[in-house]
Amino acid sequence: MEMDAGEAMTTTRNSSEGCRWLLALVFACTTFSISAQAQKIENPIAVFAALDKVTARISPLEIPIGETVRFGALTVTPRVCYTRPPTEPPLTSAFVEVEEVKLSGEKHRIFTGWMFAHSPGLHAVEHPVFDVWLTSCKTNEPEQPAESLENSPPPSNARSN
Numbered sequence: 169m170e171m172d173a174g175e176a177m178t179t180t181r182n183s184s185e186g187c188r189w190l191l192a193l194v195f196a197c198t199t200f201s202i203s204a205q206a207q208k209i210e211n212p213i214a215v216f217a218a219l220d221k222v223t224a225r226i227s228p229l230e231i232p233i234g235e236t237v238r239f240g241a242l243t244v245t246p247r248v249c250y251t252r253p254p255t256e257p258p259l260t261s262a263f264v265e266v267e268e269v270k271l272s273g274e275k276h277r278i279f280t281g282w283m284f285a286h287s288p289g290l291h292a293v294e295h296p297v298f299d300v301w302l303t304s305c306k307t308n309e310p311e312q313p314a315e316s317l318e319n320s321p322p323p324s325n326a327r328s329n
Contacts, residue, residue: 208252209250209305210248210250211233211251212307213305213306214230214233214262214306215305216231216300216302217301217303218240219300221296222297228303231246233248234247239298240297240298242295242298242300243266243275244293245264245267246262246263246264247262247264248263249305250305259284260302260304261283261285262282262302264279264280264281265277265279266280268295283301285302285303
């Protein structure tokens with residue numbers, strides 16, 4: 169089957185338009201997925217679990233962003249703590265700095281980087297005596313009290329004495 173020059177141009181034009189359409193679709197999908205991934209909530213408090221291997225006790229640490237808390241010989245300073253909206257798959261991450269305080273008072277940085285709550289074994293601080301890992305992030309908003317019967321109005325059919 170032979171094509172003349174006009175048919176070849178039409179085929180090339182159709183194929184070129186198809187490639188443009190495909191590229192536009194790929195660009196749109198990429199842009200949408202990047203914007204969906206970019207939705208993150210910055211939280212004011214990072215929550216960690218800290219293990220003292222000598223006593224085998226795990227302690228929760230709620231640390232405001234930018235503040236430093238001491239746990240044993242370690243100081244933990246979260247710089248940022250992100251979560252996702254509840255409508256998206258959970259992904260909690262924090263950028264953290266951890267230092268070991270020597271007996272002489274000298275500080276030695278043992279960890280700087282991102283911790284991810286979904287994989288604490290990969291992104292945790294492992295020290296000979298202490299382990300620290302991210303568990304969640306929190307907001308400052310007070311918890312709403314649950315409705316109780318004491319605060320509810322009496323039923324309309326209730327009799328007063």
